[in-house]
Amino acid sequence: MKNVVILGGTGSIGDSTLEVLNRFPDQFRLFGFVAHKNVSKAENIIKQFKPQIVCLTDDQAALQLKNKVSDVQIISGNEGAEELASHPDVDIVITGIVGAVGLLPTIAAVKAGKRIGIANKEPLVMAGQLMMELAKKHQAEIIPVDSEHSAIFQCLNNHNSDVQNIWLTGSGGPFLNFSEEQLKCVTIEDALNHPTWDMGSKITIDSSTLMNKSLEIIEAHWLFGIPFESIKMIVQIGSLVHSMVEFVDGSTLAQIGLPSMEIPIQYALTYPKRLPNSDNKIDWFSVNQLEFREPNPLLKRSLDYAYEVGKSHPSLGAVLNAANEIAVDKFLKKQIKFLDIFTILEKSLNKFNDVQADTIADIIDLDFNVRQEVSQWIQ
Known part of the structure; x- marks a missing residue:
């Protein structure tokens, strides 16, 4: 029985992880989860899964939850999240906290030598080099959960030195065919209308700008040690092909599956084994073709930002992430x-291009400074 902690237990990654845990109750137990302040959903999860420890980072929400439940330890604050992520009884940590706030609890799990199913891009975008060095030092396992990176992980199979290109696939977002005039008139409702995935609002907006692919390029570089110039993006209509690895001999391996986060989450939990999952099977006779396209050229500048990070200091990733979040x-x-x-x-990349952050503390300071600066621009 493996003890699992979910960072972001009340979000979409949390929902999918709980579905997987529910499917294999004899192999995985929800030891605990971290959420922000969704008291009612946290209460429901506690009633169903009976975790040992729950952390709500909002102190007031944690107090409310403590008054509603029993037989579970309620802790609070960002320190509580780090404490739970590094708890000695925990085997696997699934990281689904959106944004830079997920950095420190993820680092805590790395330093504790956990297996980490990493679904949030931001820790690797902000501090990928440092994080991978810490993982090696503390013998932590980092298994990608983001569907694209899980696909690459499966296709590579430790043959990183034989790679010609990595092809990150994407839906192209809701504005794949939009003109510049149409993009000028985009509303929030337009941008939140994703063609394939049901995600949180921040990630959905990132999909509409292609910034999710920009962050994924940076993430892939640090996860797999592949040069930035060998990581490319292509649109796959229907989101069945989750990514591809093109090798030097001309062959290409693709990982194909239904667009469900449960599949990569389950693989991160069970790796290197695979367990039966009858809920996410493709009806191959209904797949008439696999269509690939280039992304909207008007949005491809998002990808250029990732390559700019690759040519500069790694901490420029923290600048890009902070500016994008604001x-x-x-x-x-x-x-x-x-x-x-x-x-x-x-403007942010130009402003902070020469700033170098060489420690986790430096990166947190840089993140704060970029947020302050960008917020002032918009006032």
Whole structure:
């Protein structure tokens, strides 16, 4: 029996992870989870899965939850999240916290030598080099859960030196065929209408700008040690092909599956074994063709930001991530327009291009400074 902790237990990754745990009750136990302040959902999870420890990072919400449940230890704050992620009785940590706030609990799990099913891009984008060095030092296992990186992980099978290119696939987002005039008029509702995946609002906006692919390029570089220039993006209509690895001999391996996060989460939990999953089978006779396309050229500048990070200091990834989080938040609050997101990102990369952050503490300071600066621009 493996003890599992979910960072982001009340979010979409949490939902999918709980479905997998429910499927294999004899092999995995929910030891605990971290959430922000969704008291009612946390209470429901506690009643169904009976975890040992639950952390709500919002102190007031944690107090409310403590008054509603018994037979479970309730802790709070960011320190509580780090404590739970590194608990000695925990075997596997699934990281699904959106944004930079997931960095420190993920690092805590790495330092504790856990197996980490990493679904949130931000820790690797912000501190990929440091994180992979820490994982090696503390013998932590980092298994990608992001569907694209799980696909690459499965296709590579430790043949990283034989790779010609990695092809990150994507749906192209809701604006695959939009003109510049149409992009100028994009609304929040338009951007939240993803063609394939049901995700949180921040990630859905990132999909619409292709910033999710930009962050995934950086993530793939650190996970697999593949040069930035060998990591490319291609649109696959229907989201059945989750990514491909092209080898030097001309052969290409693709990982194909239904667009369900349960599949990569289950693989991260069971690796290197595979357990039966009858709920996510492809009806191959209904697949008429696999269609690939280039992304919208008007949105490809998001990909250029990742390559710019590759040519600069690794900490520029933290700049890109922080600026993007603020820009997306302001867009969702209707304080800026859709195309303003790109303007903010370009201005941020230029402003902080020479800044180097060499420790986790430095990266956290840089993240704070970028957020402050970008917020002032938008006021």
